[in-house]
Amino acid sequence: MVEDDDPSAIRSIALSPDDAVNAYAYSQENPGEAVLRMTPPFHGRMRARIHVYRVDDTELTGAVHLAPADVIADDVVADYPDLESAFADADADAGANSDEADRIRERHAEAVADWQERAREAIVDAVTLETDDGPHRVEVKTLG
Numbered sequence: 001m002v003e004d005d006d007p008s009a010i011r012s013i014a015l016s017p018d019d020a021v022n023a024y025a026y027s028q029e030n031p032g033e034a035v036l037r038m039t040p041p042f043h044g045r046m047r048a049r050i051h052v053y054r055v056d057d058t059e060l061t062g063a064v065h066l067a068p069a070d071v072i073a074d075d076v077v078a079d080y081p082d083l084e085s086a087f088a089d090a091d092a093d094a095g096a097n098s099d100e101a102d103r104i105r106e107r108h109a110e111a112v113a114d115w116q117e118r119a120r121e122a123i124v125d126a127v128t129l130e131t132d133d134g135p136h137r138v139e140v141k142t143l144g
Helices: 019-030 074-078 085-095 098-120
Strands: 013-017 033-038 043-054 062-066 126-131 132-143
Touching: 013 019, 013 033, 019 033, 019 043, 019 098, 062 126, 062 132, 085 098
Parallel strands: 013 043, 013 132
Antiparallel strands: 033 043, 033 062, 126 132
């Protein structure tokens, strides 16, 4: 492996809290997966940007994908609002008509917006990257 392609050179990752939060929410609400992506050449301070994909191309590109859940505090990740549960609860209570379904979607959108606000403030200080040489701990620095 060429030195520039070795992610163990990374000491810190700079990321936008919005990118992390939006990537997590995207993966919960849409097909495909959103990650925070770093591409070679690797150096001490790397910028991770949101990346959405359906096919993982890390083997081909040498990129490192960081799951957004890894950079958001566990307790906040666990509190992400679940739309399917809201619909299941409504069906169990009285059966959801289209007006009720619209209200559920609206409440869910509001809950997600509230969650995103909290999650932006819950970015962790460090994460572990998996490298060919094993786990590699790096600092997380927020932008903005």
